[in-house]
Amino acid sequence: MIEEGKEKVWKDYQKEIAEDNYFYARSCIRQNFFPGSEVAFLRILKELGKNLFDDPRHTTCTGIAYHSDIVPFDTTMTVVARHFALMTEAGLKNFVPSCITSFGIYTEVLELWRHHPEIEQKIKENLLKATGRTFEKPENLAHSSDIIYKFRNEIANKSKYRLVNKETGKPLRVVEHIGCHYSKMFPEKGVGGAEYPLVLTGMVQAWGGEVIDYPERRQCCGFGFRQYIVQANRGYSVACSKKKFESMAPYKPDLILTNCPGCPYFLDRWQYVVSEMEGVTYGENNGGIPVFTYEELAGMVLGYNPWDLGLQLHQVPVEPVLDKIGVQYKKEDKYKGVNGKDLGRPESPSCLKI
Amino acid sequence: MGKITDLLFKDIHVEDGLSACINCGTCTAICPAAGFYHYSPREIVDTVQSKNELKIIDLLKSEQIWYCGECMSCKTRCPRNNTPGMIIIALRSLSQELGYFTESEKGRQQLAVKRIIGEAILNKGYCVHIDQIETGLHPEQGPVWDWFKENVEQVHERLGTAYKKNTAGVMRNIAQEDLDELDKIFEVTGAHDRFRKIEEFSKQKARDLRIEFDKGIDEYFLHVYQSNCGKHY
Structure with a gap:
């Protein structure tokens, strides 16, 4: 699609993103697998002078249970209503989930209630009966990647590094992968819509990189909820990711950027699995294609220590990207704890170069 | 309309x-599951739309309704703004309510999903x-x-998280009073009832298959978690 056409599509899919005062809803998957990312998100917002409330009473939204069908929709809607009640009790109106599955659910619930006020009333009664709580709906719902997108230029202005190869002076080539539930269900709720989402592209361009278009750009990573959770189904999951790797590899990406908590996990780990099963790797010199969350990438351009960001928890090493950009870091600190405590190091994969 | 269709x-x-x-088939063209399994969301929607009671009962007992990954890619492209992935949610819900899920290899996996995800939610407050x-x-x-x-x-x-701490932050302990609220929501809204049905119907199936059934990662859990007849593709 020619650039003018994309810009027209993007103009049709601009959403309002609140300026400040956020109620933060944490992600189960991001906390477990990319714990440094949520730490970085709060640090970035603090440095931008934004107010964010991190409520310890917040729980899972039950999203994975809902989409693997073990809980009724009424249960999920009532847990969502409890989170809205916590936001209301905090005196806030801007709801910011970290999880894309959660973002999809909050969007779905609000849309459903808009069309079916009788269901909203029933959920209010459920919540009151179960917890004694009442709630107001958020005035603004934005995913945490929307917030980073909104402040991408402020981050660029503060940045220590650009997404540019220091040797060649050329922009890094980036695959952006959008979580399915960000905008496939409700395109008008995502920045740029479902076909040409701008939320990650905007970050990459603001920070000096170049986005790659490739045939399977909108293919799911393959989480599929029950398709990953149950061991007998995991062929589905790895096959979906493999389809993407084979489609993007000829374009020689330097990195993959994601906004869903699950996608970076699968796009990272399935590269390891394909290398173990078939001896195939998709990056340079028998390495993989490094995968980043948007918080990690923002933290990296801002000059945060890569090991403060938790980049040591990736199975596909990120050092090729750090080296291309010229990030200053200590290799020997990668697997150390507080005060330089030696924590050993992971075993090496049999094929994937680390 | 028959009772179950109703x-x-x-x-x-x-x-x-x-x-x-x-019946244009756009959903099947875009569906990741259709690229992997013998699966057609178009056919599923067509069967539901027919309101044929016997065919719908067959569907509720089938492997097919468990192939979808609920990515909802079908929603974006459907020219009628339909959502086959949402219809799948309804079919799976009813299959579990009626106990039909134990008639298929993929359906029987719900016991493992309930014990992994469902119990993590109630015990820890995380999925x-x-x-x-x-x-x-x-x-x-x-x-x-590792x-x-x-x-x-x-x-x-x-990384400066709140792991195992009773404060706000990443991987904090969720307080017991908050877990109690989740538990009460589960009771009021039918999740506990569904969990009981998944366990009870699975127990009956385990007896038919002569596989030991207890709790946690028991023999039946491992059976449904790992079995793959290889005929799904």
């Missing part, structure tokens, strides 16, 4: 997700929790995960 069409996911499907992830069941997580698990407290301390 139940299916009372589900809001069918009411909102199905409006005169024109998944690192302390409850059995590394042996997840070889794909790689050696870096290293993380072995050093979990030190790594979290290094």
